[in-house]
Amino acid sequence: MSNELVLIGISDSIATITLNRPDKGNALSAAMMDALEDRINEAVENKDVRVVILAANGRIFSAGHDLEEMLEHESHAWQHAHFDRCSRLMMAIRNAPKPFIANVQGAAVAAGCQLVATCDLAYAAETAKFGINGINLGLFCSTPSVALSRAVHPKQALDLALTGRLILAPRAAEIGLINEAVPADRLDATVMEAARAIASKLPSAIGLGKSLFYRQSDMDIAAAYADAAAAMADNIDMAGTREKIAAFVRRE
Numbered sequence: 001m002s003n004e005l006v007l008i009g010i011s012d013s014i015a016t017i018t019l020n021r022p023d024k025g026n027a028l029s030a031a032m033m034d035a036l037e038d039r040i041n042e043a044v045e046n047k048d049v050r051v052v053i054l055a056a057n058g059r060i061f062s063a064g065h066d067l068e069e070m071l072e073h074e075s076h077a078w079q080h081a082h083f084d085r086c087s088r089l090m091m092a093i094r095n096a097p098k099p100f101i102a103n104v105q106g107a108a109v110a111a112g113c114q115l116v117a118t119c120d121l122a123y124a125a126e127t128a129k130f131g132i133n134g135i136n137l138g139l140f141c142s143t144p145s146v147a148l149s150r151a152v153h154p155k156q157a158l159d160l161a162l163t164g165r166l167i168l169a170p171r172a173a174e175i176g177l178i179n180e181a182v183p184a185d186r187l188d189a190t191v192m193e194a195a196r197a198i199a200s201k202l203p204s205a206i207g208l209g210k211s212l213f214y215r216q217s218d219m220d221i222a223a224a225y226a227d228a229a230a231a232m233a234d235n236i237d238m239a240g241t242r243e244k245i246a247a248f249v250r251r252e
Helices: 030-045 067-072 076-095 111-118 142-151 154-163 169-174 184-199 203-216 221-236 239-251
Strands: 006-011 014-019 051-056 100-104 121-125 129-131 180-182
Touching: 006 030, 014 030, 014 184, 030 051, 030 076, 051 184, 076 111, 076 142, 100 111, 100 184, 111 121, 111 129, 111 142, 121 169, 121 184, 129 169, 142 154, 169 180, 180 184, 203 221, 203 239, 221 239
Parallel strands: 014 051, 051 100, 100 121, 121 180
Antiparallel strands: 006 014
């Protein structure tokens, strides 16, 4: 295993980014977040990559922020900059034109749960646990709650944020935090099946669709339909789309 904090591998148009700090529960130190953002940008800028899998080495997906590092810094300015860095990292995933799929083999808590909630799709081993449990240490998970409240109903997000409780993957699937909880020995295959399905689609249409999907969710319904109609018109103007539609029609 490499000593790099975050690894990347690319095969068949699929990039796999792997958190690689298992001895520290893949805690998101400043260096870890910088390395992860670099890997995300690398995958996004690679024209051969159509979809990105976010995985982790070790028993834990991510234990959240590196609390030891945070205690080392008493400066309010450092803390503010640190959480700004985290927010920038999450927005890099959200704003990427390529879909991100979380492959969650173990616990994802606090900012680790935030990572999962930020990814476009997420699959987890049935034994994986989720929560934004900073409140147990007197630290309300404010930044994780931004992602979680957009992935699940606000009452479900607040339940986790206020109680600090952890839930198992089947419950996480029930509330919409992840797409599916599967046996651990099926997790990689399940994630890869979804990644290959996405990678087989027209990248320009995927990028347009992902952007529109998140943009319209913050609009009132009339504005959302107006924006969606414009996006559909732009989509059908794409040469690749017209070619696929024409080929489909000719088969009829």
